[in-house]
Amino acid sequence: MLRRIAVLLLASLGLACSVMAAEIRVLAPNAAKESVFEAISVFERATGHKVIVAWTGTEAVTKRVAEGEAVDVVVNAAQNIDRQSKDGKLAAGTRTDFARSSIGAAVPASAARVDVSTADALKAALLSARSVVVSSGTSGRHMVEVFSKLGVGEQLNAKTKQPPSGAQIADFLAAGEADLGFQQVSELLHAKGIHYLGPIPVDLQNYTIYSAALHASAANVDVAKALLEALRSPTVQVIVRTSGMEPI
Structure with missing residues (x-):
């Protein structure tokens, strides 16, 4: 089953396994942990790249980015992504919504x-x-x-x-x-x-949209963009739903 998921994801993204696997770093909140973790797992198997994640709270993610922590991809509540994109901490125009949580x-x-x-x-x-x-x-x-x-x-x-x-x-x-x-x-x-x-x-009720964006100082931009696409893939959206969130 996992092999089939990886093949489907690879096809949906149009990616080819890289001869030289890259390593990218992600900063993400616990609220999105299950869906992001599964998305990364599938992404790694499909591409051969390595993803290193630091998990914490939404406000801690925001604080760490504000204080200058450099990663490739930041996952956070959409309003925090928008604020830090305007501040120049995240790359403008890269916000990728993937889930909504109640x-x-x-x-x-x-x-x-x-x-x-x-x-x-x-x-x-x-x-x-x-x-x-x-x-x-x-x-x-x-x-x-x-x-x-x-x-x-x-x-x-x-x-x-x-x-x-x-x-x-x-x-x-x-x-x-x-x-x-x-x-x-x-x-x-x-x-x-x-x-x-x-x-x-x-x-x-209040719904929080969870999004991902490239860090303004991302070292592996192309690979990081592919991870953003993976978060929106049909296969991963199924996993988002089982985690208790709603796919977007």
Whole structure:
């Protein structure tokens, strides 16, 4: 099966295996880890090139690029890609959207499942939780706004934890450090030690588009561009869906 996927990807990209395999570096967020990891795996087998990835949170990706870390490809939330393209840190015109993720909720595996399918149910779950944990990225910022919209912002201030960028909310829940947590669905769906409850209500939902772009100082431009194309290939888009994200 993997051989067949590699052949299909190679054909879709119009690539030929290079005699001299190149090595490219990627900086990417944990929220897109499963789909990007699989895309890279298929890409490497199809082309013979090597991809080295540093995984962290969306805000940490942005900070590292801003501070001058040089890589070939940067994967991040689309708004961060746009901002750093305007700043000249990323190559203008190379933004490649490949997935969209919604925000989900979870509880520890040892806890009873709670209903978060409506605004009223979510509000009740928040008020009954002894502690709540949200990310410090785009999903966490949005959830703080949701708390205010539901009229429980003040009640949640004292019992809401917001760990540094890159932290996995599932880890806090599994360790019993919070009763209810929120993060991108792709980071919760397959996590161990938790019960994934589902996405937050549509009327409160926020979608993050994940994109990739060339770094302004990319050393292997042609190979990096091929990886961007791989992220949009039909084969990889199937993998994106199984990770809990929506293909774009």
